[in-house]
Amino acid sequence: MAIIELDLTKDVNANAAVYFEKAKKCRHKLKGAEEALAKSKEKLSQLLKKNSKELEKAEKEVKIEREKKWYEKFRWFISSEGFLCIGGRDATSNEIIIKKHTEKNDIVFHTEAPGSPFFCIKTEGKKVNEDTLNETAIATASYSRAWKLGLGYLEVFYVNPEQVSKQAMSGEYIGRGAFMIYGKKNKISAQIGLAIGITKESAIMGGALSAIKKNCEKYVEIRHGKEKASKVAKQIQHFIGGDLDEIIRNLPSGGCELKK
Secondary structure, rough: OOOOOOOOOOOOOHHHHHHHHHHHHHHHHHHHHHHHHHHHHHHHHHHHHHHHHHHHHHHHHHOOOOOOOHHHOOOOEOOOOOEEEEEOOOHHHHHHHHOOOOOOOOOEEOOOOOOOOOOEEEEEOOOOHHHHHHHHHHHHOOHHHHHOOOOOOOEEEEHHHEEEEEOOOOOOOOOOOOEEEOOEEEEEEEOOEEEEEEEOOOOOEEEEHHHHHHHHHEEEEEEEEEOOHHHHHHHHHHHHHOOHHHHOOOOOOEEEEEEE
């Protein structure tokens, strides 16, 4: 209940005038408060709209992680003729490629030097021409220990799958990732050098320049160097985009640098 105080020294009209003035001041303050509240609401509305647009923009820019193909856990590339070529990253993946992913009509690549990957051209029964053979030889040589040694060329050979065996000679032992090669070997002198590119599906691919150039929207060439893989990978990402970890996984063992 509101309490009204009256000044007994004043008559009714004088007391009424006092409360009339107080009411005017209150109405003025109320109007100011209402105006301030309206301005605050408008600013809040504009801020919410701005944040909403920025949030919407950010959501569009967020990249949904793509579904990777089965062969991306290995070294891989698509040749300029369209053949899938897969290679081992270490002894274990070498073993898996030969035992689980090499079929009758495929072509297997390797080198005589220790520390080399096995590469396999997945032919699907189709004829493979010289371009794909050379590109696979380059990848085999470049992802071998020859890169770390700074070699310019390395001899690579290729054979049919039935020539690759875990059956060792009498008295010999074959370790994980190693195989015996029987019969004639087809040899190629491969120039060591790689390109790293990004496909239209945003997959990072490493291999011979001709293959990467054919299948990638953006790419760079790399050569022997003393830079760490992490630093070079960031430079490559600057030029082609893509996932940094995938770029690192496609770099050879040993130092490298961008070819200018």
